Structures are given as structure tokens and as C-alpha cells.
């Protein structure tokens with residue numbers, strides 16, 4: 038790679054990591070034409086394992102390579118799904134052979150077998166973990182148990198669960214670690230730390246490892262396989278070498294090796310389990326498969342909890358919404374209906390405060406901005422709210438005066454009841470940064486040297502970058518929040534119309 042093609046911090050998302058042309062040197066790699074089984078590409082380190090030079094191996098047939106067990110594998114190649122085959126190399130070491138197809142070629146990856154397959158009992162590893170993960174009473178305990186069980190199963194020094202938010206920024210939502218490892222629990226980081234092309238790849242290849250951040254990767258030769266016109270696609274490879282930017286990130290964190298497991302919900306990347314080790318570490322393919330299975334178990338348990346939570350939230354909003362609507366009908370004043378009973382307007386949805394501007398009065402609930410601020414805001418809404426409902430998680434972007442009270446109202450939902458009278462129902466959310474929990478001491482690990490270069494990238498710096506982007510913003514409003522507001526507005530409008538009709542009838 039020349040300097041001009043080296044990825045930079047500015048164009049991360051353009052780095053073509055799936056055709057990086059390098060693998061980790063813990064194993065070796067061959068590409069065969071499916072027809073004729075000729076070797077068309079090899080990793081440059083093959084001589085270390087097979088006593089044959091990488092240039093000499095190109096053009097040979099796979100049956101010319103003498104490895105115990107290989108002929109049996111070759112005879113079943115046409116049937117094969119990627120699954121491990123045990124082989125004994127000329128130096129008597131046991132290796133797993135993983136095979137998958139790329140175009141009309143086979144990609145063969147040879148990696149050390151560190152667990153004897155006869156000893157390996159997936160049920161042993163999964164038994165206890167399965168019931169703990171599956172029987173977790175709530176999301177918090179599910180997150181905690183999963184990080185603990187993955188740590189116990191794999192022996193990595195730190196296991197974190199990252200959650201992606203809707204804007205693809207991430208948050209460490211659970212962590213199990215050795216006492217001497219720094220904590221990242223509660224930290225948020227910007228979407229650019231895991232750029233879009235990497236997230237796409239993590240959907241197709243759910244388990245990745247880096248066995249040693251200090252080891253030099255091995256190039257593939259020739260860079261374009263013989264007879265092909267493009268570099269080998271390593272999307273499904275297990276030995277693929279990682280982006281140098283990400284490797285530097287890990288080095289800056291004092292991490293020597295990693296394992297990452299994708300967490301998918303409804304075919305969408307929900308998050309990842311990220312395992313770190315202080316020193317080099319490699320785990321056997323079978324154990325990685327076990328981790329993948331545990332990841333899937335976590336995802337399905339989480340999905341059930343989330344559905345329960347969403348249903349509960351919807352149910353609660355629906356219940357409170359219909360009570361509020363009923364009370365407005367009973368009371369002479371709309372404001373009384375929404376503020377004087379067992380439940381009040383701000384309990385309709387997850388917010389920090391609410392206010393009503395109606396009947397020439399202002400009524401505030403929970404943590405709402407001061408009366409004079411609401412008066413000004415309503416004047417601004419009269420001029421600027423074009424739709425019946427305005428939803429924003431950055432009010433000050435449109436209405437800079439709101440910066441003065443962003444700790445109360447960085448986010449706003451405004452439902453207009455009447456444009457003529459300028460009547461509104463308002464819900465507020467504070468600036469999200471005010472509610473973020475800092476893991477450990479935030480100043481401890483920030484390395485400001487070499488700011489802007491690879492030398493400085495680390496989760497603490499990422500948090501700072503994220504905090505700058507997030508300044509003045511609230512957490513986003515959910516679809517459940519919005520539909521509850523839409524429904525209540527409709528109900529209250531019906532009450533207003535009904536009351537107006539009754540008054541008219543009395544006068545007729």
C-alpha cells in the first residue's frame with residue numbers, strides 16, 4: 038500500500054477492508070479454482086507451514102500438497118459448507134481447515150487447532166450459560182449475565198456489550214473485566230469509530246478475531262489471483278487482517294488481542310460483544326462457534342425483552358392517554374382534565390416535563406422551563422410550527438433561545454390544539470449529555486498527544502468527540518412517544534369540538 042492509499046481518519050468509511058489483501062500470520066491461506074483445483078493465490082507465509090515457497094505453489098494442484106487428511110477433504114469439496122476439517126501439517130501440528138466459496142473459487146483457510154475435537158463438548162460450555170442468558174429476568178440482567186458468561190467461556194480479560202443507537206453511535210451497556218483493566222462502561226462513541234463498511238461486513242461475518250495486534254500481517258500473492266481480474270473478497274474470511282486504524286485504536290487502549298461477535302435483531306446489527314485481552318490470544322474455531330451461538334441466544338432473549346418493554350410502554354401510554362381524555366371530557370376546563378387527576382400530562386410518555394398553554398393560562402409539570410420561557414416559546418411556535426405536531430431532539434438548532442434552558446428542554450414535542458388561539462400541549466427532554474454516566478475517571482486515559490492522528494485515537498477521545506456532536510441534543514423521541522401524542526391530541530380536539538357543540542346547542 039502506498040502512502041496515498043493509506044486510510045486516514047478523514048476517509049475511514051472509504052477503506053476497502055473486505056479486499057485488504059492480507060491475513061493474520063497465525064495461519065495460512067490458499068485460493069483454488071473450483072474447476073481443476075489449481076492454486077491461484079497463497080499467503081506469503083505458506084513456506085513456514087508447508088516447506089514450499091509461495092511463488093512455487095501457484096499453479097500447482099491441491100492434490101500435489103502433502104498434508105494428512107487433505108485428500109479426503111478435497112474429494113468432498115463439491116459438497117462442502119464451510120466447516121472445520123482437522124489436518125496434520127508436515128510439522129505434525131493440528132490445524133483446522135475452513136472452506137468457503139468466492140465466485141467460482143474455493144477459499145481455504147488453515148488455522149491452528151487448539152482444542153482437540155474429541156475433547157470438545159459444546160454442551161459443557163453452553164449448559165450453564167444457556168440457562169443464565171435465557172432466564173434473565175430483565176434486559177439489565179441479560180446484559181450482565183451475557184458479558185459474564187462470555188468472559189468465563191473464553192477467558193478474555195474484558196468483555197463489553199456495545200449497543201448501536203439509531204444514529205449508529207455506540208454505547209458500552211455492559212462490561213465484565215479483570216480488576217486491572219480500565220472500565221468503559223457507560224461510554225458513548227461516535228458512529229465513525231465503526232464506519233459503515235465495517236458494520237456491513239459484521240452482518241455477513243458475525244465472529245472476528247485479532248490474535249496479536251503486534252504481529253505483522255501476511256500478504257496474499259499474487260495480489261490479484263491468477264486468472265481473476267479483481268482482488269479476493271475476504272468478507273467471509275476468518276483470518277482476514279484488520280484495518281490498521283482499528284489496530285492502532287486497540288494498541289492505544291493497551292489491548293493485545295480481540296474477539297468480536299455481532300448481535301443481530303431482525304437482521305439488523307443491534308450491537309456487538311467485544312472481547313479484549315492484554316496479551317496475544319487465539320481461541321479455537323469451535324469455541325468461536327460456541328460464542329456465536331451464545332450471541333444468537335442473547336439476541337433472541339433480548340428481542341423478547343424489548344418487545345415486552347415496547348408493549349408495556351405502549352400499553353401504559355394507551356391507558357394514561359385514555360384516562361386523560363376521559364378527564365378532559367368530565368372537567369369544565371381542559372387544563373384541569375390534564376393536570377388535576379391521578380395521572381398528569383407529563384406521565385403520558387417518557388419525558389422530563391410538560392406544559393400546557395391553553396385557555397390563556399400556562400400550566401407546568403415535572404421539570405419544565407420557567408413560565409416566561411414557555412411564553413416566549415409559544416410565541417415562536419405561533420410563527421414557526423407549520424405542522425400540527427412538531428418533534429425535535431435539538432430545539433436550540435431552530436430556536437437558539439432554548440440554549441438557556443437546554444438542561445430542561447433540549448428536545449420538544451409540541452402538539453397544537455388550536456392555531457387561532459395558539460394553544461399547545463408541550464413535552465420536554467433534557468440535553469442527553471446531562472444524563473450520561475461516566476465510567477471510571479474520564480480524565481485518566483485521554484491521550485491528547487498527536488491530536489488528530491492515529492496516535493490519539495481511543496475510546497476516551499471518541500467519547501469527547503461524541504460529546505461535542507451531542508451537545509445541545511436530547512435523546513430521540515420514540516415512535517411510541519409520537520403515536521401517544523398524536524392520539525391524545527385527537528382525543529382532546531374531539532372533546533373541544535363536542536363541548537363547543539354543546540355550548541352552541543344551549544344557545545340555540
Ligand code: BLA
Pocket residue numbers: 045046047048049050052054207209221226229230231232235245246247278279280282283286295296297309311494496499
Ligand atoms: C472496527 N472499531 C471497530 C470494532 C470496534 C471498534 C469494536 C470492531 C472490531 C472487530 O470486529 O474486530 C470500536 N472498540 C471500539 C470502541 C471501543 C472499542 C468504540 O473497544 C470502545 C471501548 N476506528 C476509529 C476511527 C476509524 C476507525 C477514527 O476509531 C476510522 C478513521 C475505523 N474501526 C475502524 C475500521 C474497523 C473498525 C475500519 C473495521 C476493522 C476491520 O474489521 O478491518
